[in-house]
Amino acid sequence: MLSAFIVVVVAIVVARDDDNRSSIGVATPADGAVTNDPTPRFTGEADGAESVVVSVLAGRKTVATTSARVDSSGSFSATLARPLAAGSYTARIRELAHSGEVVGEARRRFVRWNLGSGRVALGTLGGGARPGRPGPFGLPTAVEFDGAGSFVTVPPSPALDARGGVTVGTWLAREGSQHWQVLVGKPGDGRSKLENYSLWLNASDHVVAFFGDGTRYVRVETPGALDSDWHLVVATYDGVTAVIYLDGISVATTRQRLHLTPNGGNLNIGRARDDSSYFWGRLDRVVVLDSALPAAGVRRLYKEAAVGDQEPPRLTLTTPARGTSTRDTRAAFAGMAATTLLDRKQIVVKIWKGGRPLGKPVGSAHGAVLPSGTWGARPNVALQPGVYTARAEQRDHAGNRGLSTPSTFTVRSGEPGAGTSVLAAGDIVDCSGDGDEQTAALLDRLPGLVLTLGDHAYDWGTREEFTNCYGPSWGRFRERTRPTIGGHEYGDGGGDASTYYRYFHAQLAPFGASAVDQRRGWYSYDLGGWHVVSLNTSWREVGLPTAGSKQVRWLRADLAAHRRQCTLALWHDPVFSSGLNGGSFSYRPLWDALYAAGAELVLNGHDHDYERFAPQDPSGGYNPARGIREIVVGTGGFSHYSFSDGKGILANSEVRNDRTFGVLRLTLRPRSYEWQFVPAGGASFTDAGSARCH
Numbered sequence: 011m012l013s014a015f016i017v018v019v020v021a022i023v024v025a026r027d028d029d030n031r032s033s034i035g036v037a038t039p040a041d042g043a044v045t046n047d048p049t050p051r052f053t054g055e056a057d058g059a060e061s062v063v064v065s066v067l068a069g070r071k072t073v074a075t076t077s078a079r080v081d082s083s084g085s086f087s088a089t090l091a092r093p094l095a096a097g098s099y100t101a102r103i104r105e106l107a108h109s110g111e112v113v114g115e116a117r118r119r120f121v122r123w124n125l126g127s128g129r130v131a132l133g134t135l136g137g138g139a140r141p142g143r144p145g146p147f148g149l150p151t152a153v154e155f156d157g158a159g160s161f162v163t164v165p166p167s168p169a170l171d172a173r174g175g176v177t178v179g180t181w182l183a184r185e186g187s188q189h190w191q192v193l194v195g196k197p198g199d200g201r202s203k204l205e206n207y208s209l210w211l212n213a214s215d216h217v218v219a220f221f222g223d224g225t226r227y228v229r230v231e232t233p234g235a236l237d238s239d240w241h242l243v244v245a246t247y248d249g250v251t252a253v254i255y256l257d258g259i260s261v262a263t264t265r266q267r268l269h270l271t272p273n274g275g276n277l278n279i280g281r282a283r284d285d286s287s288y289f290w291g292r293l294d295r296v297v298v299l300d301s302a303l304p305a306a307g308v309r310r311l312y313k314e315a316a317v318g319d320q321e322p323p324r325l326t327l328t329t330p331a332r333g334t335s336t337r338d339t340r341a342a343f344a345g346m347a348a349t350t351l352l353d354r355k356q357i358v359v360k361i362w363k364g365g366r367p368l369g370k371p372v373g374s375a376h377g378a379v380l381p382s383g384t385w386g387a388r389p390n391v392a393l394q395p396g397v398y399t400a401r402a403e404q405r406d407h408a409g410n411r412g413l414s415t416p417s418t419f420t421v422r423s424g425e426p427g428a429g430t431s432v433l434a435a436g437d438i439v440d441c442s443g444d445g446d447e448q449t450a451a452l453l454d455r456l457p458g459l460v461l462t463l464g465d466h467a468y469d470w471g472t473r474e475e476f477t478n479c480y481g482p483s484w485g486r487f488r489e490r491t492r493p494t495i496g497g498h499e500y501g502d503g504g505g506d507a508s509t510y511y512r513y514f515h516a517q518l519a520p521f522g523a524s525a526v527d528q529r530r531g532w533y534s535y536d537l538g539g540w541h542v543v544s545l546n547t548s549w550r551e552v553g554l555p556t557a558g559s560k561q562v563r564w565l566r567a568d569l570a571a572h573r574r575q576c577t578l579a580l581w582h583d584p585v586f587s588s589g590l591n592g593g594s595f596s597y598r599p600l601w602d603a604l605y606a607a608g609a610e611l612v613l614n615g616h617d618h619d620y621e622r623f624a625p626q627d628p629s630g631g632y633n634p635a636r637g638i639r640e641i642v643v644g645t646g647g648f649s650h651y652s653f654s655d656g657k658g659i660l661a662n663s664e665v666r667n668d669r670t671f672g673v674l675r676l677t678l679r680p681r682s683y684e685w686q687f688v689p690a691g692g693a694s695f696t697d698a699g700s701a702r703c704h
Contacts, residue, residue: 034062034105034116048093052076052101056114057084059105064088067100080105137161139280145294146181146240147321147408153280157186157290161281170196170298171272176207176221177299179244179255179311180279184236186290187215193243194296197275197283202227206273207298209245211236211289219245219254223271230254230264240294242312248302258312258351260305312351313407323348323404323412325357325385328624328632329664330400330419330699337422337686338698339392344624344664345402345414346632347379353406355379359387362399367416372398379404382661395423426684429677430538431456436463436496436582436615438646441479445647445671448690450483452673456688459537460487463615464496464582466510468648471499473509480513484646491517494544495531496582496615500551507531507551524564532561534568539680541574543604545581547597555599562599569607575681576703577609582616584642586630588659588666589617590651601628605638608704611676611683615644618651619668620687622697623660632662636704641685643674670695 036054052064059080066074078088105114135141135153139160145151153162164170180194192198195208202208205222212218215235221228230245230252244255252264279296280289303311326345330336343359359375362368377387385402398421402414433456439446453460466484467475476485484491491514499510507528511518518525518533525533531546545561546552555561569577585601587593604612605628625637644651653659653668670693677684684700 034059034103034114036103036116039101049090050094051087051089052103053085053087054103055084056080056086056105059084059107059114061106062086062088063104063106064090065102065104066090066094067102073099134164135160135162137281143292145292146183146242152181152183152292152294154292155280155289157191157288159285159288161288162279164277164279166274166276170277172196172206172221172270172298172300173272174270175246175248175300175302176270177244177246177297177301177303177308178207178209178219179242179298179308180209180296181240181242181294182211182236182291183240184211184215184238184289184291187211187213189213190287191289192278192280192282192287193217193289193293194298195278195282196298197273198278198281198287199275199283200287202229204273206270206275207245207247209243210287217243217245217254217256219247219252221247221252221268221270223268224273226268228252228264228266228268230262232256232261234261238291242295244297244303244308244311246302246308251302253302253305255305255308258309260308309351320408320410322410323353323406325402325404325412325414326632327359327400327402327414327417328634328662329622330417331634331701332415332417332419333702334700335420335422335684336699337424337426337684338696339394339421340388341393341419341421341699342386342388342665342697343375343377343400343402344384344386346383346661347385347402347404348406348412349379349381349383352408353379353404356404357385357387358403359389359400360403361389361393363396365397365399365418367399367401375400380659382659382663384659384661384663386664386666393421395421426675426677426686429679429684430540431458432461432537432676432678433458433673434461434463434580434613434676435643435646435673436494437465437618437644437648438462438484439467439475439480440648441468441475443647443649445649445690446480446483447647449645449647449671449673450486452688452690453484453487456673456675458490458675460484460491461542461580461613462491462493462646463580463613463643464494465498465615465644465648466493466496468498470501471507471509472501476509476513488514488517492535492542492544493517494580494582495546495548497548497550500528500548507548530561532564534572536572536574537578538678539574540576540578540678540683541569541572543568543577543579545579545600547581547583547600549596554596557599557602559599562603565600565603566607569603569609573607576678576683577604577607577611578676578678578683579604579609579612581612581614584614584616584640585612586623586626586640586660586662587614587617587642588621588653588656588663589619589642589644589668590653590655591617592657593660598628601638605636608636609638610701610703612638612640613674614640614642615646617642617656618644618649619653620645620666620670620672620674620695620697621663622665622685624662624664625701626662630661639701641674643687645670645672645687647671647690665697667695667697669693
C-alpha cells in the first residue's frame with residue numbers, strides 16, 4: 011500500500027450522443043476530469059424519460075450495471091454498487107420511456123487509475139493537450155503533448171510538497187528530442203536549485219531528475235538514451251540518496267545530503283513554469299509520493315500498472331523457419347520474446363502433426379526468456395520424420411497470452427541429398443591437447459571441402475606448431491582445405507604470417523595475388539551454385555575493414571562481379587557473439603557490403619564455442635527476408651570458452667553450446683542450404699536445419 015499522495019493525470023473523453031434524438035445531458039463524468047473513485051457517480055438530465063440505465067463496459071464486455079429514476083426536474087443520479095478495478099471503461103447511458111422503450115442513448119469513456127492510496131489532485135489540460143490517447147497497454151489513458159504549447163498544470167497544494175523524501179515518476183513515450191523538455195516539475199524551473207522535485211528529458215534523450223532546496227540541488231540521470239517506446243521512469247530521493255529507475259530497474263544512483271524544500275509553484279507537466287521546454291510525446295500515470303519508495307516498491311508500481319493491460323506479449327518463433335527442414339529429431343526452437351517486468355519469463359512451444367495448429371499437440375518444448383529477449387527450447391519428445399507445425403506462447407502478469415506466427419517445418423531422415431558438402435570449424439590445434447584429433451576423426455569419415463575459420467595452430471602459428479601439431483591431425487586434409495586466416499597466424503599480433511602462407515601456398519595460389527599476400531589474405535571462388543568469400547580480420551596487420559578500406563572496396567567489387575543467388579562469407583572475428591571474446595562492430599562494414607549484395611551466410615571462429623543466430627541486418631535486427639545468418643564455429647579442438655564468462659546472450663542467438671568440439675557440415679544447393687553440427691568424441695549436442703537463399 012502506498013501511503014502517500016498521488017497525482018493522476020488523465021482525461022475523460024466525452025463522445026457525442028450516438029442518437030441525435032436523445033435528450034440526455036450527461037454532467038458527470040465531465041470532460042477533462044479525474045476519477046480515483048471505485049464507484050463513480052453518473053449524473054445528468056433526461057427530460058421526458060421515466061428512468062435511465064447505465065451499463066459500464068470494459069472493451070465489449072459489460073462489467074457493471076446500475077439504474078436510476080428521473081426526478082420531476084428531469085435530473086438523474088446513478089452510482090455503481092460494485093467497485094471498478096483500475097482500467098479503461100465506456101459508460102452507456104440509455105433513457106427509458108414509461109413503456110420501457112429506449113428513447114435515447116449517450117456514451118462516455120472514462121478511465122480509473124489506482125496506483126495506491128492517497129489524495130488525488132485534479133489537473134487542468136491546456137494548450138491543446140489531447141487526453142484519451144493510447145497508453146503503454148493500448149488503452150486510451152495517456153495525454154498527448156505537441157512539444158509546442160500543450161501542457162497539464164496542477165495548482166499548489168500541501169499534498170504536493172516534498173520534505174523528508176519523494177518519489178516522482180511517469181510513463182512516457184517520447185517523440186521529439188534535441189532540446190531539454192519538462193516531464194514533471196514542481197515547478198519545472200531551469201534553475202535546478204529551485205526545483206522541489208522534477209523529471210526532465212535532456213537533449214540526448216536521457217531522463218534527468220532534480221531535487222532542490224532553493225540553494226543547491228541533487229541530480230541523477232539515466233545512463234542511456236530512451237527510445238520512442240513506452241517506458242516507466244521513476245526517481246526517488248530520501249535526503250541522502252537519489253535513485254532513478256527505468257522500467258522498474260535501478261539504473262543510476264547519486265549520494266548527496268540535502269533537505270528538500272517545498273515551493274509555492276504549480277506542478278507543471280509537459281512544460282516549464284516559464285512556458286518553455288515543452289514536451290513532445292505522450293505521458294501516462296504520473297505519480298508523486300511523499301516518501302522515497304524502496305526498489306521493491308518501484309517494481310511493484312511497475313507491475314501494478316498492468317491492471318487493465320489488454321496487450322499480449324509480442325514474441326517470434328524464428329527457428330525452425332517456416333517451410334524449412336531439419337534432420338534433428340529434437341530440433342531447436344528459438345526466437346525473441348517480450349522482456350518487460352510485466353511479461354513472464356517462460357515460453358511454451360506446442361507442436362502439432364501436419365500443416366496447421368489444429369487438434370491435440372503431439373509434443374511441446376519449454377524455454378526461458380533471457381535478458382536480451384532471446385529464448386530457446388528443445389522438444390520433450392523425438393519427432394519422427396514428417397511435417398509439423400509449431401507455435402510459441404508467452405503470458406504476462408495480467409493474464410494475456412501472446413502467440414507467435416505458426417511455423418510449419420519438415421523432419422527428414424537419412425543423409426543430406428544432392429549438393430556440395432563442406433565442413434567448417436576454426437580455433438583448431440593445441441599441441442598439448444587432443445581436441446583436434448577428435449575433430450580430425452570426423453574429417454576422416456565425412457566427405458567434402460574443408461573450410462577453416464582461422465587460428466589453426468596455437469599459440470603463435472609457428473612452423474613447429476604447423477608441422478608437429480596441425481600437420482598430423484587436420485594437416486592430413488590439407489589438399490581439400492581452403493583456409494581462412496585468423497589472428498594467431500600472425501603470432502597474435504607479431505606481424506608475420508609467413509608460415510601460414512607457405513603451409514597453404516598450394517591451396518591459396520590458384521585464387522590470385524591477394525590470397526597469398528599476408529598484408530591482404532582475402533580471396534573468393536565459386537562452389538557449385540554458390541559464391542564463397544574468404545576475408546581477413548587481422549586488423550593489426552591489414553587494417554580495420556572500414557567502408558573505404560582496400561578489403562571492403564575489393565569485397566564490393568567482387569560481389570558485384572559474382573551475382574550468384576547464394577553467397578557464403580568466411581572470416582575469423584565475428585560481428586555478433588555472446589561468447590567470452592564477444593563480437594565487434596569494427597567488422598560491420600564487411601556485413602554492410604554482404605547485406606547490400608543479398609548474402610545468405612557468414613561463418614566465424616574466434617570464440618571457442620558454437621552459436622547460431624537468426625538472420626540479421628547490419629544493426630543486429632531480426633530480418634527473415636534479407637538478413638544474414640551468422641554461425642560461430644570455434645569448435646575445432648583447441649579449447650572451450652564458457653558463455654557465462656561473456657557479457658550476456660545477444661538478441662537473436664538461437665542455439666548455443668560451449669562444451670562440445672565438432673565441425674559444421676553444410677550442404678550447399680543452388681537455391682538453399684542445409685546445416686548440421688556434427689559433434690566429436692561421442693558428444694550428444696547437435697544442431698540442424700535448412701534455409702532458402704534470398
